[in-house]
Each structure stands twice: as C-alpha cells, then as structure tokens.
Amino acid sequence: MAGTHDGYAPHPYIGGRTAVLRALAAWRTEWPGTPRVLVLTGSPGSGRSHLITGFLMLCDPEYRKRLPVDDLDPSTVPPERPAPAVPGAAGLTAAQVVWLLADHLGLAADDVSDVFTELAALPSPVTVVVPDVDRAGPVRAAGEPDRLTREILRPLAAVETVRLLAELPRRLADEFAAGLPAGTVQVIDLDAQQWADPEGLVHQAEALLNPQLGAPELPFTTDSQTRRSVAEAIGRRAGNSPLTVQLAVQSILRGPGAYAPYDEALLPTSVGHALDLHARRLGADPQTLRHLLAPLALAEGDGLPVDIWMRLVNALAGKDMSDVIESGRALAEPFVESFQPAREAAHDGRSLLRLVHPAIGDEIRAGLSDVRSAQTRIAMALLEAVPEQDWGKADPYVRDHIASHTLEAGLLSQLLTDPGLFVHADPVPLRAAVEAVPIAELASPARTYLRTAPVLTRTQAPVLRRAALLETAFVEDGLPDYAEAIRRRFGPGPA
Numbered sequence: 001m002a003g004t005h006d007g008y009a010p011h012p013y014i015g016g017r018t019a020v021l022r023a024l025a026a027w028r029t030e031w032p033g034t035p036r037v038l039v040l041t042g043s044p045g046s047g048r049s050h051l052i053t054g055f056l057m058l059c060d061p062e063y064r065k066r067l068p069v070d071d072l073d074p075s076t077v078p079p080e081r082p083a084p085a086v087p088g089a090a091g092l093t094a095a096q097v098v099w100l101l102a103d104h105l106g107l108a109a110d111d112v113s114d115v116f117t118e119l120a121a122l123p124s125p126v127t128v129v130v131p132d133v134d135r136a137g138p139v140r141a142a143g144e145p146d147r148l149t150r151e152i153l154r155p156l157a158a159v160e161t162v163r164l165l166a167e168l169p170r171r172l173a174d175e176f177a178a179g180l181p182a183g184t185v186q187v188i189d190l191d192a193q194q195w196a197d198p199e200g201l202v203h204q205a206e207a208l209l210n211p212q213l214g215a216p217e218l219p220f221t222t223d224s225q226t227r228r229s230v231a232e233a234i235g236r237r238a239g240n241s242p243l244t245v246q247l248a249v250q251s252i253l254r255g256p257g258a259y260a261p262y263d264e265a266l267l268p269t270s271v272g273h274a275l276d277l278h279a280r281r282l283g284a285d286p287q288t289l290r291h292l293l294a295p296l297a298l299a300e301g302d303g304l305p306v307d308i309w310m311r312l313v314n315a316l317a318g319k320d321m322s323d324v325i326e327s328g329r330a331l332a333e334p335f336v337e338s339f340q341p342a343r344e345a346a347h348d349g350r351s352l353l354r355l356v357h358p359a360i361g362d363e364i365r366a367g368l369s370d371v372r373s374a375q376t377r378i379a380m381a382l383l384e385a386v387p388e389q390d391w392g393k394a395d396p397y398v399r400d401h402i403a404s405h406t407l408e409a410g411l412l413s414q415l416l417t418d419p420g421l422f423v424h425a426d427p428v429p430l431r432a433a434v435e436a437v438p439i440a441e442l443a444s445p446a447r448t449y450l451r452t453a454p455v456l457t458r459t460q461a462p463v464l465r466r467a468a469l470l471e472t473a474f475v476e477d478g479l480p481d482y483a484e485a486i487r488r489r490f491g492p493g494p495a
Helices: 018-029 048-059 094-105 112-120 144-157 170-178 198-209 224-237 242-253 271-281 286-297 306-317 322-335 358-366 371-384 396-409 419-424 427-435 444-459 463-476 480-490
Strands: 037-041 126-130 162-167 185-189 336-339 352-355
Touching: 018 037, 018 048, 018 162, 018 185, 037 048, 037 170, 048 126, 048 162, 094 112, 094 126, 094 144, 112 144, 144 162, 144 170, 170 185, 198 224, 198 242, 224 242, 242 271, 242 322, 271 286, 271 322, 271 358, 286 306, 286 322, 286 352, 286 358, 306 322, 306 371, 322 336, 352 358, 371 396, 396 419, 396 427, 419 444, 419 463, 419 480, 427 444, 444 463, 463 480
Parallel strands: 037 162, 037 185, 126 162
Antiparallel strands: 336 352
C-alpha cells in the first residue's frame, strides 16, 4: 500500500504519500534510469501543491534542519544539496516566470530565447521546480497556464542540462509529456491507484478531528476509538482527495450537534458533494450556498473585500440579498477564509475574503449556466461602484481587476477608451487582459497602451510616472485628446 510507513515516521507536513515521495527523491538523487523530467498532476484538490511544498522542505538546506529527517523512510529523503530554483508560477506571466529563473541562476540573457541558450551552455545540470502552473497569470481568462507550458516549460524540458519538476493540471500534463522523447519524462498522476494513499487520508482526517490539534471537544473527537472510526469513514468516502477530507471535517465540526458523522451516507465523495451536503445539513438550499460563493469563484487577484463581495452577491441575484448574506455567513464558513493581503496599503488595511482552495472555485464556475452573463453582471456592478467615474477614487479591487472581469464578459474593448483607467489600474493585470484581446478589436487608445505597457510593467512605475509616459505615448500616436485628458487630471510633465 502506498500509504504504509513501514515503521518510519510520516513526513510531518505531508503525513503520507510515501510512494510519490520515493519517486521525487529518486529524481532528485538522479538515480540511473530515472527520468530527467517529472510532471506532478491530478484533479483539483488532489494535493499537488501540498505535496510539492513538503518535498521542497526536504530540498531546502535550512528548512531541512527543522525536520526529523533521521526518523523518515530513507528512500523518501533526497540528498543534501543546494536548494533547487523554484520560480513559482502563481499569479505570474510566462515571461515573469522565466526571468525569475534567469535571475536566480545569474544568466546573462536579453530575451527569453537567450535564457534557454544560456541554460544549454551550463557546465553542470541545474534543478528547476515550477509549482502552481494551473494558477499562472494575473488574469484567469487570459490562458497563461497554456502559454507557460508551451512557451517556457516545453523548451525548458528540452534542455539537457535541466532537471525539471513541474506541477501541471492534467489537460496540460498529457500534452506536455506527449511532446517529449520517450524516457525523458514521467507523469505522476495523484488520482491513479499506483499513487493512492488511503491511509494518509485517514491520518489527515484523524488529525483534523483531534482536540489536541485544535478541533472542538465533542463526543466523536475526544474518544480516540470513535475519532478513528469517523476518520476511516471520511477517508473511504473521499476517494483520493485530501481537499474533500478537509471539507468533510470542517463541515462536520460546524454542523448541528445531532449530526452523526459516522453515517457514511452523510459524508462527501467530492468537493461538489461536500458543498451540497453541508448546505442540506444546515437546512439550506445548496444553490444558496453556491450563489454566496460565486463572486469569490469569479474573483481575480488575492480576493474580495467584504463590501465588494456583498455587492456582487446582489448583482448576480439581481436583487437585494442582505438577509441571505447575513444568515448565510455560517453556511459559507467552511469554504471561505479571511486574510490580510501582503500589500496591506493597497487595500487600506482591510481584510479580504477568498475560497479556502482554488478547486472550490473550479466547482462553482463549472456549475454556472452562463459564466459570461455572470461576469457581465459583475462588471456592471463594479463600474457602478466607481465614485464619480473617477478611477483615482475607485476601490483598489475595482480599479485593478475590472479589466479581467470585462475580458471574460466580452466587454473589455469597450472599456479601453478611458485614459484614467490606463493610468490608475495596476499595469500587470491590465496588460495581461489587453493582450488577450485580438489586436483587430482594439481601438487606437488601447493599442497605444499596449505599446507602452512593457515599460509600465517592467519599471513598476507609480501613478504620476505612468501618467507622464502615457501622455507622451498618446502625443506620439496622434491622440492629442487623450494626452490632454491626462494633462488636465495630472498636470504636464516630461516622460
């Protein structure tokens, strides 16, 4: 069995996955016959990112000192070596990922193709780990995971001096592997029986139910035998999904006291099933829960401020949902978390809301009958939230992500005529959204922005500098009205 520990202590962060850890350790050790390229895949919620994180703990010389390495199965522990390059893809464009790699390795490259040339000329192999490819890009609808896989990871894997581990969604994993010579790549699919870890799921459930680890003291959590029985039932029902285990336990612990968690018919078999069971357990319509979560599933960036979330719940319903929102907070609690963004100043110190796992968003979006229509309602609500139509006064979320929502709604080209938006919006997501629109659909102001955007994103220019650069660009492109609009708002200034 893949989850058996053979008397060794489990990895303290992963808690199982012995078979996968052995394969990863063999790759890192460069055992004869092991492939140079590994792809880790699986369905959303299968634990890909969690597994990669735990493996990287063993690969980092400093973090490794905090782990009980001597107690672990030796076949799961990679050798002590310098940490690999880890250009994480979450939220980044394909170009940003490759430049992160180039900077880490100190490559003298002027463009992307030079990076691969420099890598091929290295005297010894380098190890590269690219996690979170499914979360690449600042704009969901722009297709950045596909671009990253085809334009960066595929040529990276073709370089003989590169040993690559990439975490990919299944649709891209199959395409990626098919483009490489036989024997070069191994695909580890966490949903396949070969890599299953049923005992690990039970250990996960048992830990989440343990009062000593933070669970409330209830009859089925304080008694060790009952707790183990409940954990085994949860593990049996959850398939190969650690996320389903997590959601099952969170729902149980927040459910009515009369709920009998050892009744397997009341335990989820998937993420979607967990949503629906939880709603019914609390006496609510499952569609009400999904409606409350829909704005978070369609959100961009780090998450939504509470007031924006409430506004978008109302927009999607086409009516005031205040009573439902107030009563539904407990309903949504197992699936939502509140947090402080890394850049607090950009959000006035407010907490943001987000789903506890991206796979919940996948499930919610898949259940929407018309995503484009939903995004249209969201876009209109966000536009109405701009005070006096002055982007300088707009909520940071509205200002920086309105383009992403209008892109998926098919309305972005109509928005790209406002020089105030060009100046105030974060240039990274705005550029990604504009680049996703066919050039023939862009009016002259948007083409000017697109021409200027590389400078804006590369320099991370502040608002006044962006205004000066765009004013000059509009003059150069024969758009004096746009240049004058910027001058009226920000005053003249040389670029």
